[in-house]
Structures are given as C-alpha cells and as structure tokens.
Amino acid sequence: MAVQRVEDPRDPRGYRELRSRAEMRKLLARKIIEQEMECGICGEPFTDCNEIVPDHIDPKGMGSARRDDHPDNIQAAHRRCNLEKGSRRLR
Numbered sequence: 279m280a281v282q283r284v285e286d287p288r289d290p291r292g293y294r295e296l297r298s299r300a301e302m303r304k305l306l307a308r309k310i311i312e313q314e315m316e317c318g319i320c321g322e323p324f325t326d327c328n329e330i331v332p333d334h335i336d337p338k339g340m341g342s343a344r345r346d347d348h349p350d351n352i353q354a355a356h357r358r359c360n361l362e363k364g365s366r367r368l369r
Contacts, residue, residue: 281347289346297347305347306332309354318353319363329357337365 282296297305309332315324324330333355338344355363 286344291348294344294346295348296345302332302347302352305349305352306330306354308349309352313354317356317359319355319359322356324354324356330354331357331360333360333363 279296279298280301281298284294284296285292286294309318310324310330316322317324318333318335331354333353334345334347335351335353336346338346
C-alpha cells in the first residue's frame with residue numbers, strides 16, 4: 279500500500295487517504311520545503327532534521343481509526359510541538 283483511498287461520506291472530499299511510511303516520508307519532505315523549513319505549529323525554524331515529524335492538522339483522536347493522510351491535512355512540525363498539541367485541532 280503506497281497511498282490507499284478510503285471512501286468516507288462524512289469527509290467533505292468523500293474519501294480519506296492512508297499513506298505508507300515511505301509515502302509519508304516523501305510527503306513530509308515536500309511539506310518541509312513548502313513551509314520554508316518552519317514548524318507548522320510554532321513557526322520556529324527547524325534546526326535538527328531528526329526532530330521533524332508529520333502532524334495531522336485535523337486529528338481524528340487517539341488510535342487513528344479515522345486518520346486522514348491527505349496532503350491538505352499534513353504539516354511538518356517539531357516533535358515536541360506535535361506531542362504538546364496532542365489530538366487537538368489548533369486552526
């Protein structure tokens with residue numbers, strides 16, 4: 279499974295996307311560039327590439343039963359910012 283499309287009538291698009299780890303790494307690399315090397319949560323620059331993780335802008339709670347890995351729902355973030363945010367939506 280690279281990118282799996284899951285039909286979901288509750289989603290405005292009518293579907294959700296689930297990405298493999300490899301596809302998520304590719305998307306994260308693209309997001310880092312799009313965000314000009316800044317955290318999507320705190321806005322501070324990234325200084326350690328090992329501390330950059332994907333953050334779901336609209337999280338679906340713990341366990342990710344309704345996870346959506348669509349590019350519009352992913353941003354690059356510091357690991358600590360993502361952990362502090364938890365499963366809350368900030369925007």
